Amino acid sequence: MVSIGTFGYIIGRKKRFAKVNDDADLLWQILVREIFVIVNHYGSDREVVKQAFEKIKVVKDPSSLPKLSDVKKCKKFTHFESSSSDICNDWKTILHFCQSSFINLLEANYILLEKEEECLGYHFEFDFNKWEARFYWKKDLLESATLDEIMTFEEMPVKKYDEIIANMNERFINYYDKVIKVEVELEKLNKLKMDAKNQGAANIEGKVDKLIDDMKWELKELHMTRREFYHRLKALDLIHSTF
Numbered sequence: 001m002v003s004i005g006t007f008g009y010i011i012g013r014k015k016r017f018a019k020v021n022d023d024a025d026l027l028w029q030i031l032v033r034e035i036f037v038i039v040n041h042y043g044s045d046r047e048v049v050k051q052a053f054e055k056i057k058v059v060k061d062p063s064s065l066p067k068l069s070d071v072k073k074c075k076k077f078t079h080f081e082s083s084s085s086d087i088c089n090d091w092k093t094i095l096h097f098c099q100s101s102f103i104n105l106l107e108a109n110y111i112l113l114e115k116e117e118e119c120l121g122y123h124f125e126f127d128f129n130k131w132e133a134r135f136y137w138k139k140d141l142l143e144s145a146t147l148d149e150i151m152t153f154e155e156m157p158v159k160k161y162d163e164i165i166a167n168m169n170e171r172f173i174n175y176y177d178k179v180i181k182v183e184v185e186l187e188k189l190n191k192l193k194m195d196a197k198n199q200g201a202a203n204i205e206g207k208v209d210k211l212i213d214d215m216k217w218e219l220k221e222l223h224m225t226r227r228e229f230y231h232r233l234k235a236l237d238l239i240h241s242t243f
Helices: 024-043 046-054 070-072 103-107 161-198 200-228 232-239
Strands: 006-009 014-020 057-059 109-114 120-126 132-137 138-147
Touching: 006 046, 014 046, 014 109, 014 120, 024 103, 024 120, 024 132, 024 138, 024 200, 046 103, 103 109, 103 161, 103 200, 161 200
Parallel strands: 006 120, 057 109
Antiparallel strands: 006 014, 120 132, 132 138
């Protein structure tokens, strides 16, 4: 069942919340574990952790165009199912897989803001003013824990921050290489289909159509596998301490 929501953090009077399109019901399980990993990565100095979040840049206008350097930097968070693999120029697409992840926000160094009045469904926030995590269903508080409590939780991730990033990079490279290969083959097949159509070779055109459909299905499966990694499967990995 798809569940929507928001997640983010509060520093001083600044509230930074981003939209979550899928599996928002798992935000508590995912994000308390990410907080655990992040704090261990930056060390015992809490101010260093807060400073890392303060450096995250805010995208207030989703219709603004990201710079080419931002597109390249956020490539591994880009939703290629809704865009070309080599052309992408909108923030919602290049930050799509930053949803549900503080780690990904820190790596992308950007957050696409959701208006507070539009925070529907589930909502997770980490309050740096109180060093406390809170999880809501609409306005009802479901879970809360201080940072000290989170750091003593059982069954937390065993992998370190750097290992998680390395694994993410490896998975993305593997996925992206396969996408490029399929797209190249699709381009060749579409050209072949056009040539067959111009020559009136209906039998060849029909066979090429079948190959095109097969390649499109292969591409769809690649995207589906990636969505599972970034959403449901990632969450289950976290819950079972394997991240």
